[in-house]
Amino acid sequence: MSYLEILDTPPRGAGIQHALFDFDGTVSLIREGWERVMAPVMCEAIAPGEPPTPEIEAEVLEYIDESTGIQTILQMEHLVEMVRAHGKVPPDRILDAQGYKDIYIGRLHEVIRDTVEALEAGTEDPAAHRVPGSLEFIQRLRDRGVTLYVASGTDQPDVRREAACVGIAPLIDGGIFGALRTYQDFSKESFIRELFERHQLSGPELAVFGDGPVEIRLARAAGAIAVGVAASPARDSKPDPARRARLIRAGAHLIVPDFSDLPALEGFLWGS
Numbered sequence: 698m699s700y701l702e703i704l705d706t707p708p709r710g711a712g713i714q715h716a717l718f719d720f721d722g723t724v725s726l727i728r729e730g731w732e733r734v735m736a737p738v739m740c741e742a743i744a745p746g747e748p749p750t751p752e753i754e755a756e757v758l759e760y761i762d763e764s765t766g767i768q769t770i771l772q773m774e775h776l777v778e779m780v781r782a783h784g785k786v787p788p789d790r791i792l793d794a795q796g797y798k799d800i801y802i803g804r805l806h807e808v809i810r811d812t813v814e815a816l817e818a819g820t821e822d823p824a825a826h827r828v829p830g831s832l833e834f835i836q837r838l839r840d841r842g843v844t845l846y847v848a849s850g851t852d853q854p855d856v857r858r859e860a861a862c863v864g865i866a867p868l869i870d871g872g873i874f875g876a877l878r879t880y881q882d883f884s885k886e887s888f889i890r891e892l893f894e895r896h897q898l899s900g901p902e903l904a905v906f907g908d909g910p911v912e913i914r915l916a917r918a919a920g921a922i923a924v925g926v927a928a929s930p931a932r933d934s935k936p937d938p939a940r941r942a943r944l945i946r947a948g949a950h951l952i953v954p955d956f957s958d959l960p961a962l963e964g965f966l967w968g969s
Contacts, residue, residue, distance in 0.1 A: 700935055700954050701961045707922040707950040708901040713966060715871065715892060716838050717916075719766060719885075719907035720849035720856050722940075723926045724831045725863050727809055727816075728851070730930075732761050734808060738801045739776050742792070743783050753783065762943055766909025768850040768876040768884065773797040802852075816862035823864040828928050830956030835868050837959060843904075846871040848888045848912075853877060889915050904966060908940055910947035917948040922966065925949030926956075 721728045739757045740749035749757075756779065764772050773794040780791050792800075815821035824832070838845060845868060849856040853875035860866040860873050877883045892903060900920020905912050908926045916923035925944030927936035936954040944952050951965055 701958060701965065702936070702941075702952040703950070703965065704945060704952065705948075705950045707965075708920055709968060712902070713838075713841075713843055713904045713922065714902040715844045715846070715896065715898065716904045716906065717846045717848055717889065717892070717912070718835075718869075719909060719912050719926075720847050720860065720875075721851055722765075722828075722908035722928060723906055724828055724835075724847070724865060725859055726826045726828060726928075727812055727859050727862065728805065730808075731805055732758075732765075734805045735761055735772070735801055738797065738804060739779070742776055742786075742797055742800075743780050744785050747785075762939070763910060765943070766850055766885065766907060766911030768880050769801065769852070770794055770798055770876060770880045771850075773801070813859065813862055823862065827863045827865075828926065828955050829932065829934070830959065832864055832868075834956035834959060834962065835865055837963065839868055839870070844871045845869045846888075846892075847873040848885050849873075849875045850885075850911075851875050853883075885912055886915055889919055889921070893919060908944070910943050913944055913947035913949050923947075923949050923951075924966075925952040927952050927954055929954055 718724055721731065736757050740753055743749065743753055760775060776797050777791065777794055780786050812821065812826065816823060816826065835845060847856065847860060847869050856875035857873050860869065866873065874883060874888060892898060901922055903921040904924060905916035905921050906924045906926060907913055908928060913923045913925055927940035927944055929935055929937040934954050934957060936952060941952055956962060
């Protein structure tokens with residue numbers, strides 16, 4: 698059964714010329730559950746050697762939910778602020794943002810390493826690690842002449858490697874971009890701004906697809922079409938309630954659980 702929730706009428710113009718996809722949770726499921734890795738890292742940093750209080754856990758989970766989509770290093774900068782604010786760690790033992798990021802990325806890579814290596818070896822099916830219908834939808838956009846981009850908060854070498862693993866890399870003709878060592882050198886906000894400036898776009902000539910509030914807010918602010926992807930871990934073509942709620946708050950024009958209903962998606966995007 699198809700699920701497509703229209704929340705607001707998107708702007709209309711000359712038609713979509715460019716499409717920007719977030720990666721993790723929007724197209725790729727390789728890092729599904731990354732929140733369950735980041736939350737303990739944050740809680741342990743704030744209250745090392747002791748169980749986190751319910752208040753600390755709630756604060757961490759709320760921040761992770763609202764910051765989904767930004768660069769990991771920025772999330773870790775906020776973690777440094779939380780560690781200082783709670784005062785449980787001596788100042789001289791507080792790590793910098795890169796130090797906390799290294800801990801988180803190390804743990805996450807332990808979780809996903811076998812999957813990535815199996816995909817590269819051809820012993821895992823890439824379709825099992827993609828949001829359903831994403832490859833077919835991306836191909837359909839290419840067939841319509843839309844220029845495609847991926848912009849992710851994941852480190853650029855990793856997102857490019859994993860995009861190849863799930864089979865979308867050859868279709869992304871506009872480029873695959875991610876976080877750089879110096880975070881000021883890349884952000885989704887600056888990337889969207891540069892797209893508009895370089896191609897002299899009007900708002901609805903760009904469609905943005907993402908599971909996080911960051912890219913959805915940026916799309917709305919730019920006048921672009923904002924499509925929220927609330928993929929459920931159950932893969933049942935129903936939206937995940939928590940993701941749906943945050944995408945509604947961010948201002949999505951449309952929410953889908955995946956890309957499996959191509960005719961409905963095309964009808965929404967092209968008004969047919």
